[in-house]
Amino acid sequence: MNATEILQELLSPAGRADPFPLYAAVHRLGPVLPVTDDVFLVAGYAATDEVLRNSAFEIPSEPSDQPALQLMQRSILRANPPDHGRMRSLIAQVFTPRRVATLRPAIEAAVDGLLDDLLDDLQAEVDFMDRFAFQLPVTVICELLGVPPDDRHRFRPLASDLTAALELTDASDASADAAARELGEYFAGRIRDPGADGLVSALVAARDAGDGRLSDEELLANLILLLVAGFETTTDLLGNGLAILLREPGLVPDEAFVEEVLRYDSPVQVTTRTARNDAEISGTAIPAGAGLVLLLGAANRDPQRFPQPDRFDPSRTGNKPLSFGAGAHICLGNSLARLEATIAFSRLRERFASITPAGEPARRDRLVLRGYQSLPVRLLRA
Numbered sequence: 001m002n003a004t005e006i007l008q009e010l011l012s013p014a015g016r017a018d019p020f021p022l023y024a025a026v027h028r029l030g031p032v033l034p035v036t037d038d039v040f041l042v043a044g045y046a047a048t049d050e051v052l053r054n055s056a057f058e059i060p061s062e063p064s065d066q067p068a069l070q071l072m073q074r075s076i077l078r079a080n081p082p083d084h085g086r087m088r089s090l091i092a093q094v095f096t097p098r099r100v101a102t103l104r105p106a107i108e109a110a111v112d113g114l115l116d117d118l119l120d121d122l123q124a125e126v127d128f129m130d131r132f133a134f135q136l137p138v139t140v141i142c143e144l145l146g147v148p149p150d151d152r153h154r155f156r157p158l159a160s161d162l163t164a165a166l167e168l169t170d171a172s173d174a175s176a177d178a179a180a181r182e183l184g185e186y187f188a189g190r191i192r193d194p195g196a197d198g199l200v201s202a203l204v205a206a207r208d209a210g211d212g213r214l215s216d217e218e219l220l221a222n223l224i225l226l227l228v229a230g231f232e233t234t235t236d237l238l239g240n241g242l243a244i245l246l247r248e249p250g251l252v253p254d255e256a257f258v259e260e261v262l263r264y265d266s267p268v269q270v271t272t273r274t275a276r277n278d279a280e281i282s283g284t285a286i287p288a289g290a291g292l293v294l295l296l297g298a299a300n301r302d303p304q305r306f307p308q309p310d311r312f313d314p315s316r317t318g319n320k321p322l323s324f325g326a327g328a329h330i331c332l333g334n335s336l337a338r339l340e341a342t343i344a345f346s347r348l349r350e351r352f353a354s355i356t357p358a359g360e361p362a363r364r365d366r367l368v369l370r371g372y373q374s375l376p377v378r379l380l381r382a
Contacts, residue, residue, distance in 0.1 A: 001025050003033035003041050007293065011168060016367045019269065020310065023298035031302075032284040039291045040284070043298035045305035045322070047282040051292060053327035055081070057273040060291065068165035068176035071184065074221035076332075077229070084328065087218055090206050091226070094144065094199050095332045100339060103140070107340055110139045111347045119351070119381055125358040128375040133238035134231065137340055141230030141333075144199050145223065147190070156235075158183055159228040166368045168270065168293070180224075187223045199226070233324075234337040236267035236371025238344055243375060244312060245345070246357050251314065253345030258338055260314040263306065263321035269297035270368045271325065296322050297370070354380040 001009075006022050006029075009015040015022055023043065026033065031044025042048050051057050058080045064070055072078045076087045093099070114135050118126060134156050142152050161179035194201040200223065207214040214222075241253070241261040251257055273292045280286065300321045301309035324334035331337075348355065359376040 003029065003035045006033075007035055007041060010367060013365065016365055017363060019297060019367065019370075020301065023295060023301050024310070026295065026298050027301075027303060030284075031282040031304075032286075034284070035293075038287060038289060039293070040286060041295060042281065042292050043295045043302070044282055045299045045302035048294050048296065048299035048322055049326055050281060051273055051294060052271075052322065052325055052329070054279070055328070056276050056279050057292065058276055059084075059329070060272055060274045066165065066173075066177060067184075068162055068173065068180040071162075071180045071221050071224060072165065074217045075225040076222060076329075077225050081328075083218075086213060087222060088328075088332070090203060090213060091199075091222060092332055094202075095336060097335055100335045103336065104339065104343070106143065107136075107140060107343050108347070110136055111344050114139075115347060115351045118379060125376050126379060128242055128377050129235070129239050129372050130374070132344075133235045133242070133372075133375070136238065136344055137231035137234035137337070140336070140340060141227060144230070145190070145227060146194070146200050147227070151186075154186075155227060155231070159232050160364070162224075162228055163232060163369055164366075167366060168272075168368065183224045183227070184220055187220055187227075190223065191219060229331070230333055230336075232369065233267040233331070234333075234340055236369060237261060237337060237341050239372040239375050240265040240267065240370070241341060241345060242348075242355070242377070243361065243372065246355065246377070248312065249354070253342075253349055254314075255338070255342050256314040256316075256319070257345065258341045259319050259321065260312060260316060261341070262323040262338075263300045263316075263319060264312050265370065266297050266300055266321065266323035267369060267371055268323055268325075269370050270295055296325075351382055352379050353382045354378075356380075 006026055010019055010022050026041060026043040031047040033041045035041055042051055059078050061073060061078060061080060076084055079087060114132050118131060138152050138155055158179045161175040164173045165176040190200055191204055194204045203219055207219045244261060245251060245253060271294045273294060275286045275288055275290045277288045303309050324331035356378050358378040361375045362373045364371055364373045
């Protein structure tokens with residue numbers, strides 16, 4: 001199987017459902033593989049890390065008339081220097097390690113409230129994704145954004161539809177565009193009435209300062225990105241982690257466990273870059289303008305970096321997965337996601353004597369963002 005065949009298989013339903021054998025096949029061929037003269041697969045850990053940190057590679061930014069892609073290109077997700085740094089510096093102040101640490105009591109309270117609801121309404125079967133994995137991170141990010149509780153139920157289907165535009169396909173997605181428009185209308189209302197404090201009011205003030213730090217379009221796009229990214233990947237991290245605990249209930253769900261979940265079954269499996277000029281990665285020449293498909297999920301299972309990569313082992317030393325990226329575009333909310341997951345898994349262990357499968361789980365049919373649509377479980381209180 002060559003690189004072209006591997007990429008085609010990754011894009012198939014079977015490849016999306018279980019990409020890991022294909023990642024192993026990539027590693028047998030090399031860290032960087034040409035698919036065509038101007039498209040390359042990057043799967044080695046060192047190679048992927050280098051591309052993510054090297055300013056010679058940038059986010060693809062081809063003009064698009066698709067509303068979903070236009071929205072993303074106006075945000076820090078798809079911006080390149082100098083726009084990326086200008087916008088990121090405004091938002092980063094909310095996600096400093098010190099600021100995130102102050103959120104611990106609020107996260108603990110949110111976790112306990114959700115678990116109380118499960119205990120009060122204990123059923124033979126509970127969908128963990130619906131009742132907990134979505135509810136926790138959406139509660140946290142909506143508190144930061146000042147979004148009222150009554151509005152939060154709207155966001156899971158909208159986020160799912162919007163992020164379909166991130167998949168490796170050229171097809172226009174009408175549902176993604178509809179979600180972009182609906183979220184745009186919602187946050188336009190939040191911008192008109194941002195409240196006295198919080199992140200929305202801070203970004204509105206930056207726009208109103210008139211110093212060019214933030215345009216109207218950038219303000220709207222980044223608020224939508226913060227909402228969607230603020231819970232989408234954390235929801236998948238919680239679901240992927242619980243699925244592992246269901247298979248191996250004796251594991252201790254601590255910080256090391258969360259880090260190994262990120263490595264073993266990353267919520268983000270793929271990202272892309274474009275070469276600004278001629279470059280070389282791991283001995284492979286990359287021509288200017290070439291597109292690079294970075295297989296983050298494969299890099300996290302590179303046997304050159306992680307011994308026995310297909311084995312789930314929270315005791316790994318120096319475990320630094322690339323699940324949240326690296327370099328200038330590393331996910332702003334990565335420390336918040338890690339904190340939410342660590343608290344959640346710890347509290348689940350304390351409050352329930354056992355959590356067991358209650359039916360067939362359903363994966364979302366995605367490659368880029370990997371997670372569960374539903375994960376039915378039975379809970380036995382401690």
